Amino acid sequence: MLWSVVIPVKTTQSGKSRLELPGAERPQLALAIALDxxxxxxxxETVGEVLVVTSDADVQAGVEQIVGATSIPDPGMGLNGAARAGLERASLDARAAMLGDLPALRGSDLDAALRAAEGEERALVSDTEGSGSVLITWRTPATFEPRFGAASAEQHVEAGHTLLRDEVPTLRRDVDTAEQMRAAYQLGLGPRTTALLAAARARTAA
Structure with missing residues (x-):
């Protein structure tokens, strides 16, 4: 089974407002995290297409360089509205919405989660803390009601999504704070985020 994966991404000027790292400019950090x-x-392997819903020109330009990813305009209805717009535009029956702040994500962890989701009509993967959602899935086209935000895992379960409990640490580690970035660093960051943090360390050491 191949999946359409929708990733809503805020503008880099507004994203990661709680993430402050010495020597790193927040918009560039948000961009690196999203593109990784x-x-x-x-x-x-299980992903047939990636639809990135964003109004940010830098994100759109970065997406153009990633094989298998396409950007579509953000309708301006918040994170869940953006996710819904992407889900409705997806071309495959099996559809998922995923957060765009998973800088340590490995394709193998996403594969494991999506393969587990094949057995559920609706499913979700919670964040490391267990309260938020990082991935929500629908095996067949449906009325899409993403509920990303505070305590979203419970809300998705109430809406009929089965909580998946597979060990997929790089998928579950979203990043909003410096502490969470340190935890993601231990898992192994993507190349763009790694390069940006290395440059930031060099600037602060100079």
Whole structure:
């Protein structure tokens, strides 16, 4: 089974507002995290297409360089509205929406989650803390009601999504704070985020 994966991405000026790292400019950091997430998703064997919903020109330009990923305009209805717009535009029956702030994501972890989701009409993967959602899936076309945000895992379960419990640490580690970035670093960051943080360390050491 191949999946359409939708990734809504905020503008780099507004994204990662709580993520402050010495020597790193937040918009560039948000861009690196998003593009590493998108590239990892596109590399997964179970993913047939990646649709990135965004109004950010830098994200759109980066997506053009990633094979298997396409950007579509953000309709301006918030994170869940963007996810819904992408899900409705997807071309494959099996559809998933995923957060764009998973800088340690490996395609193999996304593959494991999507293969587990094949056995459920609706499913979700929670974040490391267990309260948020990083991936929500529908095996067949449906009325899409993504509920990303605070306590979204519980809301998705209430909406009929089965909580998947596979060990997929790089998928579950979303990043909003410096502490979470340190945890993602231990898992192994994507190349863009790694390069940006290395440059930031060099600037602060100079």
């Amino acid at each position: 997430t998108i590239a990892a998703a596109a590399s997964a």
